[in-house]
Amino acid sequence: MDGVRLIDPDSDFDEDFFDLEIEQRVVLRALAKTTHGGRPASTRNLEAEMDQDRVFTALRKRMDQDAYVHGRSSLIRMPAGSDAQLRRLNLPSSVAEFYRPVSFDATWDRWWFACPVCHWPMKVTVHGTRAGTRTGSVRCFHRPHAAWGAAYSFRLPDAGRAPLLHPLSRPAALSGAQAVxxxxxxxxxxxxxxVEGHKALARGVWRWTTVPGLVEVALFDALSERGLSVALWPELDAYDLQVAAGQGAGRTEFRIDVKDYTSALLLAKKIQADGGDRGGAEWLVVPDYRESSLDLVGTVAGEFGLKTATASGIGELICKKAGAAWQ
Known part of the structure; x- marks a missing residue:
C-alpha cells in the first residue's frame, strides 16, 4: 500500500481504489478456478460476474468473429454518445443494455463533459472558497488520462448556462515512439x-473494456497504417492482437495480450494464478504509462515464457522486424 492515497483532494475516496478492488476480484476469481471446488476466501468478491464478463459473454454468444470485433470495437471507440449514435452501432440488446444514463457524479446541472482521451464522462466536483466563490473541476476518472491533460476548472455560470472549461495544466506533449x-x-x-438524450457505458465496462482497449485499437490502427497484417481479438478473444511481420522464412508472428493494471503486484499474481497466458499469447504488453510495472511483471511473466514490453515498445519492435518506420 506504499504510496496509495485513501482520500483525494476533493475529500472523496481516491479513484484508484475502484481499480484496485476490481483487480483483486480478477485475481481471486483466477485463484478460485485453480482450487477445484475449494471454498474461496471472499464470497462477496466472487458472488457474481462483473459487468465486463457479462459483456464479453454477450458478444461471444453468436460465435461470429466479425460481430465480436465490431461490438467490442464499438464499446472502445464510443463509450458514450447520443441515443441516435448508439442505435447506429447496431449492438445486440444484451450489450446495448450496458449503456446507461450519465451518472450523477459526472454531471453539473444538465451537462456532462467527455474525456478527450477515452470519450467517457469525466468526474465533476464543485468547490467552495473562503471568499464564498464557488468553482468547479472536471477530470477523467482514469488518473493517467487526467495526467495527460484531461483535467479542467470552471467558474460556476449563471443559472441555465453551461460551464466553460479551462485546462488545469498544460502537460508537455509526448515525443518519440510514445507519440505514435x-x-x-x-x-x-x-x-x-x-445529459438528456445521452448514455454512457457502465463504469466496470468502461474501465476494463474501453480503457485497455484504447491501447489495443491504437496499436491495431498504427500497425495497419504501416502495411502490416493485424487481427484484433482472434478466435473470439483468445488474446488481443495477432501481428505478422516480415516475409517468407523471416516471417514472425506476434501474439499480444494487453494489460492495464493499477497494481503491478496484482497483475503479477494474476499471471501466476493463470500459469502465464491461457489464450496462447507470447507477449504481455502494458500501456506506456505503466512502464514502471515492467520490472516486477516481466520477472513473473518470464517464469511462464511470456515476454513483456510497453505498447510503443512492441510497436517499434514489430516495425523494425517488418522493415517499416514506427515514428
Missing part, C-alpha cells in the same frame, strides 16, 4: 453535452 499511440491534448477543451 497517445494523443496530444494541447488546445483541446471539451464542450458541454446535455
Amino acid at each position: 499511440l497517445f494523443p496530444d491534448l494541447t488546445g483541446q477543451v471539451p464542450e458541454p453535452v446535455p
Whole structure:
C-alpha cells in the first residue's frame, strides 16, 4: 500500500481504489478456478460476474468473429454518445443494455463533459472558497488520462448556462515512439453535452473494456497504417492482437495480450494464478504509462515464457522486424 492515497483532494475516496478492488476480484476469481471446488476466501468478491464478463459473454454468444470485433470495437471507440449514435452501432440488446444514463457524479446541472482521451464522462466536483466563490473541476476518472491533460476548472455560470472549461495544466506533449499511440491534448477543451438524450457505458465496462482497449485499437490502427497484417481479438478473444511481420522464412508472428493494471503486484499474481497466458499469447504488453510495472511483471511473466514490453515498445519492435518506420 506504499504510496496509495485513501482520500483525494476533493475529500472523496481516491479513484484508484475502484481499480484496485476490481483487480483483486480478477485475481481471486483466477485463484478460485485453480482450487477445484475449494471454498474461496471472499464470497462477496466472487458472488457474481462483473459487468465486463457479462459483456464479453454477450458478444461471444453468436460465435461470429466479425460481430465480436465490431461490438467490442464499438464499446472502445464510443463509450458514450447520443441515443441516435448508439442505435447506429447496431449492438445486440444484451450489450446495448450496458449503456446507461450519465451518472450523477459526472454531471453539473444538465451537462456532462467527455474525456478527450477515452470519450467517457469525466468526474465533476464543485468547490467552495473562503471568499464564498464557488468553482468547479472536471477530470477523467482514469488518473493517467487526467495526467495527460484531461483535467479542467470552471467558474460556476449563471443559472441555465453551461460551464466553460479551462485546462488545469498544460502537460508537455509526448515525443518519440510514445507519440505514435497517445494523443496530444494541447488546445483541446471539451464542450458541454446535455445529459438528456445521452448514455454512457457502465463504469466496470468502461474501465476494463474501453480503457485497455484504447491501447489495443491504437496499436491495431498504427500497425495497419504501416502495411502490416493485424487481427484484433482472434478466435473470439483468445488474446488481443495477432501481428505478422516480415516475409517468407523471416516471417514472425506476434501474439499480444494487453494489460492495464493499477497494481503491478496484482497483475503479477494474476499471471501466476493463470500459469502465464491461457489464450496462447507470447507477449504481455502494458500501456506506456505503466512502464514502471515492467520490472516486477516481466520477472513473473518470464517464469511462464511470456515476454513483456510497453505498447510503443512492441510497436517499434514489430516495425523494425517488418522493415517499416514506427515514428
